[in-house]
Amino acid sequence: MKAEKGIFYRIDWVMVILYLALVLMGWLNIYAAVYNDSHQHITDMHQKYGKQMIFILASLVLAVTIIIIEPKFFSQFSYFIYGFFLAMLIVVIFAGREIAGSKSWFAIGGFGIQPAEFAKMATALALAKFLGSLDRNIKNPRQLATAVLIIILPALCILLEHDTGSALVFICFVLVLYRAGLTGYVLLALIAMPVLGVLALIVNKFVLIAALFVVSVLLYLRSQRRFRQILIILAIFLASSGFVLSVHYTVNHILEPHQRQRINVLLGSNTDLKGAGYNVNQSLIAIGSGRFWGKGFLQGTQTKYNFVPEQSTDFIFCTVGEEHGFAGSFIVITLFLLLMIRIVLNAERQRSKFSRLYGYGVASLFFIHFSINIGMALGLLPVIGIPLPFFSYGGSSLWAFTILLFIFIKQDALRYELV
């Protein structure tokens, strides 16, 4: 193929450089988080940072492989890949190893593989493939249902593995649906729900329902008072009131105790700093004590002396905050935003609908991980254990995000050939 020869010239190097920068920073932060004086060498294979280096090298091999293989491979094999990982998700329930309450790992040699990480990428592919077909119309309820099913199936499997955090991630695909034509009300509802949920937990529910009623009346007065509009407003009022009424029940009876505690910690009604609130408090102490410039590389006392649990994985952002301060945190946040925005902008220049929607899937996945992980470390969200892309220690996550991103980079490089 003619295009293949020059593919490295057509790659968007901005995305590649942002990727490399984040991966390198991630590695240094893992080094800092696990650092101890007796194993100082960053390539020490017995330490997490040494292993992470292997993961990074392997990722680069994966990235190159993705770039050079058959251009239509991913669009052609989307469903196959999706099906494969869906199967893996089911197999892992029976054959997987249980780590920290989640049965989501395959033990292969000394390494663990987490199919859930790859399932996200597979879902992005399958969803793009489905919605990217020329004759799709998302307004068609059957087709919408199929799209939702593509998203929900892996999420359900992951829920069965007791990995709620990873399952929650799949909500991000709403952004893909939205770009594909889903009404903006769904997005609005998704934003409104957590706000309403928090309010329901901290404000008297009858006061809240009264407030919702007032809002509904105002909406009605501003509307043209057609029957259909009145119906919609009524539906919204009933739905939101029902939601408010169900929040307490959900939190107290449906959520598991540790999840309930995490929510209470976030709302400030649980201040047990030694128990459920310990992680978040120590995380805030780590980040807060970084001040503007941070304590310096390897100088973080919170992270170096293991005050923050899971600091090389879920709470890796603490290391950034403590050692590099506001300045360093700002840079990391900016790099993530640049990467996500770049992906969205590049997605829009795709001629292939598959490539574009896949791009949105990639950006959405980065976005949800970025939001939940950092939001949790900053005490803005309850503790939900999902990795920060490229930063958190772990091969599966790094590889999955690398594959996710490089498939898009490949599609983008080939945007003139692929339609």
Place this chain on the structure above:
Amino acid sequence: MERALAYRRLIIIGIFLTVGLIFVFRLFYVQILVDKYILSANNNVLRYITQYPARGLIYDRNGKLLVYNEAAYDLMVIPRQARNVDTMELCRLIGIDKDEFIRRMEKARNYSPYRQSIFESQITRENYGFLEEKLFRFPGFFVQSRTLRKYTYSIAAHTFGYIGEAGPDVIESDPYYKSGDYIGINGIEKSYEDILRGEKGLKIRVVDVLNRDKGSFQDGKYDTLAYAGTDLYSSMDEDLQEYGEKLMAGKKGSIVAIEPSTGEILCLVTSPSYDPNLLVGNIRKKNYRSLVIDTVYMPLFNRALMAMYPPGSTFKLVDALVGQQEGVLFPTTTYSCPGGFSLGNGKMVGCHSHPSPLNLIGAIQISCNTYFCRVFRSIIDNTVYTSTRQAYEKWRKEVMSFGLGKKLGLDVPGEVNGNIPTPAYYDKYHGKDRWHSMTIISLGIGQGEIGITPLQLANLAATISNRGWYYVPHIIRALGKKDSLNPGFREKKVTAVNTAYFDIVVEGMADVVSEGTARASKIDSIDFCGKTGTAQNPHGKNHSIFIAFAPKLNSKIAISVVVENAGYGAEWAAPVASLMIEKYIRRTVKRKELEERIMNADLIHGINVKNESGKGHFLPD
């Protein structure tokens, strides 16, 4: 249609940016605006370890080491970290039971679960050896090295005082002290606390989440060194103190000796006493309790400073001096003694039989009550003054110029004022100005309401030997170096009585020893001057009192001896003083027989109290 939705990229990018912005604001709040997180971070990892300095040593006037330090160890606990402790083993090692263990943990937790408390204090070096091997089995426990006070000689317990943990009130009021710090509680340890304690140092260590030591904080940039306390050079003569304590064994009372030229205390004996080593380390509390409850001997009561007695005839010396100063008494003044002084209401102050009439020297030598009652009357009834009250106030002022009736300011805590009654006291007792010289005549012979401490009596002897001045008595002569004199005691106090009037009194005192009331206590070839006294004691046998100094010129030692419930001054106090003087001036005592008799006498239990058989005829005073 799909193309038409391209605008939605902006909404999605907008959502991304919104979340990013929320994060940046949150970071700004957490990292820049609030301070609590950096404080918490420091609390997490920094352990402040106090470096305790060695307490200053105390030497005697001849350079003998009296008080020193020995290494000891405090077992500390941080309750929150004390998990999975091998309780039984720990209890066994420090010799407590489980209930006690629980009680101490509770106490420590009440102070603070996060901060260190003393769990067991002052573990000796040997026991520490056993403990150290097993310390790893007791997480949350660690050992802090401390020093124990040790006393070379088991003497002068009251003077040295003792140290103990600073109490909550001290910690509250003085920021220097933290829980577990030691502070001088009594004696020199208390009055020289600031000098003896030195300066604590601080080491800041970094620890990890399991409290394991990870090295010093910023290479010790903020660490401070401990500075050892300043050594004190006491004016105490160890030999003399020890000798005095031996003489006073079995007796209640005190011996105070002063070097008149400097005001330096040579010995400060109070009896009964206790071994200062009893109040050291973790045995202190138990022993202290048993000393406190001993209400018969009251071993914690420092009689030398805290007991006040009517001075008896020793006070006649003051009469003699004040009388001359007031111009109502001359060396040649003679009064005859008809065997007592009539109070005019049928009562009389009795006197023993002696030649009569007497002049001043003779009256001192014989200690004639009649003579000094008349001297006292002539002072109080002096027509120079318009009223008894005015005369009395003048008398009182002159008496007090000898350092009587108020604390002298000794550098050992506990002194009491003594009592030279105020006119207001007599007003209250007899009615306003309804009292006169005859009402208060017993003051003239040192009886009645007048109260003087043994320290004040010794200082009186020193003042007379100096012919009218004294330095405030003090037991610490130098700080830090042998020749850097204690600056607090350099001011000469001059009495209200002219120097010229002293010689005649000194002559009288010389006669007291050579041929007067205390002649049984004279020492060959040492010309010492003294005065016997007998304090009437409504509760029992009289207190035997003697004050003296020697030699007559350029005195080396001035002394007061009080032996409670012992009889006449000449019987017990005078021989004790005499032996002390011999010991101090000659460094050795030749009169072994006398020495033995005094040492063996147990007046408290009435054992071996026979007076000198044959030799013994003691004159009353």
